[in-house]
Amino acid sequence: DGGITQSPKYLFRKEGQNVTLSCEQNLNHDAMYWYRQDPGQGLRLIYYSQIVNDFQKGDIAEGYSVSREKKESFPLTVTSAQKNPTAFYLCASSTEGGIPYEQYFGPGTRLTVT
Amino acid sequence: DQQVKQNSPSLSVQEGRISILNCDYTNSMFDYFLWYKKYPAEGPTFLISISSIKDKNEDGRFTVFLNKSAKHLSLHIVPSQPGDSAVYFCAASGGWGGTSYGKLTFGQGTILTVHP
Numbered sequence: 001d002g003g004i005t006q007s008p009k010y011l012f013r014k015e016g017q018n019v020t021l022s023c024e025q026n027l028n029h030d031a032m033y034w035y036r037q038d039p040g041q042g043l044r045l046i047y048y049s050q051i052v053n054d055f056q057k058g059d060i061a062e063g064y065s066v067s068r069e070k071k072e073s074f075p076l077t078v079t080s081a082q083k084n085p086t087a088f089y090l091c092a093s094s095t096e097g098g099i100p101y102e103q104y105f106g107p108g109t110r111l112t113v114t
Numbered sequence: 115d116q117q118v119k120q121n122s123p124s125l126s127v128q129e130g131r132i133s134i135l136n137c138d139y140t141n142s143m144f145d146y147f148l149w150y151k152k153y154p155a156e157g158p159t160f161l162i163s164i165s166s167i168k169d170k171n172e173d174g175r176f177t178v179f180l181n182k183s184a185k186h187l188s189l190h191i192v193p194s195q196p197g198d199s200a201v202y203f204c205a206a207s208g209g210w211g212g213t214s215y216g217k218l219t220f221g222q223g224t225i226l227t228v229h230p
Contacts, residue, residue, distance in 0.1 A: 004157075031216060040123070042203055042220035043158070050216060058217070090157050094216075102148065103218060105157030 003027065004106035006091050011111045013085075021076045021109050023091030031094045032074035033103060034058075034066065036087040043090060049074055078111065085113045117141045118206050120221035128229055133191040135224050137204035140185065144206040148218070149178060149189045152201045161202075162189070194228045201225050 004025045013019045025032065031050045035043040035058075045058030049068040063082025068074055074093075078085045088110050092103040119138045127133045135149075145166040150158035164171040164178045164187065171178050177190045191198055205218040 009155075033217075035220075040222065042118070042120075042222045043205075043218075044220075045217060048217060088155075092157070102160050102163065105150075105159070107157050108155065110155070 004091060004093055004104060006089075006106040006109050009107065009109060011109055013111065013113050015113055016080045017113075018080060019078050019085075019111065019113075021078065021089055021091075021111070023074045023076065023106060024072055025074075025091075025093045025104075025106075026072060027093055027095070027104065028071070029093035029095045029104070030071070032068065033092040033094075034064070034074070034076045035090045035092065036060070037090060037108075038087050046076065046089075078113075085111060087111060116222075117144075118204060118219050118221040120202075120204060120224050122224050123222070124225040124227070126227045126229065127194050129196055130193045133189075133194045133198065133226055133228065135189040135191075135202050135204075135226065137187045137189075137221050138185060139187075139206050141206070141208070141219075142185070143208045144219075146207045147178070147180060147187050148205045148207075149176075150203045150205060150220075151198075152203060152223070154201075158203060191226075194226075196228045196230050199226055199228050 007022045033048040034046040047066040049055035065077045090108045091106045094103045148163040149161040152158040162176045180187045201223045203223045204221045
């Protein structure tokens with residue numbers, strides 16, 4: 001079955017530690033995205049990548065880093081510089097050729113930093 | 115600067131009645147609008163979309179209306195069912211070449227509760 005997988009579903013880290021969230025898709029989509037969701041807020045774009053080996057900052061990129069070495073994978077690293085890392089993180093992908101702008105989402109990773 | 119706003123945090127309706135969820139936007143460069151549905155602890159799933167060249171798009175029980183002059187869109191669900199209870203997000207994207215092309219800007223979401 002095609003889809004997007006994010007692992008793990010729940011992640012706990014101590015303050016000051018970097019942590020990497022995994023996102024893999026087998027939909028053959030070119031574009032991938034990372035969002036975070038906080039209570040009572042919509043999804044905010046962290047980083048996105050339209051093609052392998054290229055990515056752009058979204059609206060709240062500070063304290064995060066990404067890589068796009070493979071089409072299927074777009075890992076997100078939450079660094080110790082991120083002031084409020086506790087959130088629900090969502091990965092998405094989309095194709096340039098299908099319904100424009102429609103993004104398919106993974107199940108999310110809830111990160112708790114204490 | 116919230117470019118996409120859903121001013122109603124929650125909506126409660128009776129099963130079988132109509133649910134109307136509203137969304138306003140400020141960026142006139144947006145030309146494609148989508149609605150997503152989200153259950154707790156899950157990723158959003160695409161529901162319905164509309165291009166700025168249309169004012170209505172229908173898919174089964176779901177209809178999206180777009181009023182470009184008012185920069186307003188709405189999602190109508192008729193008839194509403196208990197399984198529709200979820201958070202609904204509207205999202206917008208810009209056309210080719212614009213700064214918002216390929217990116218979605220989301221509203222804050224509206225929690226819909228459909229009572230049996």
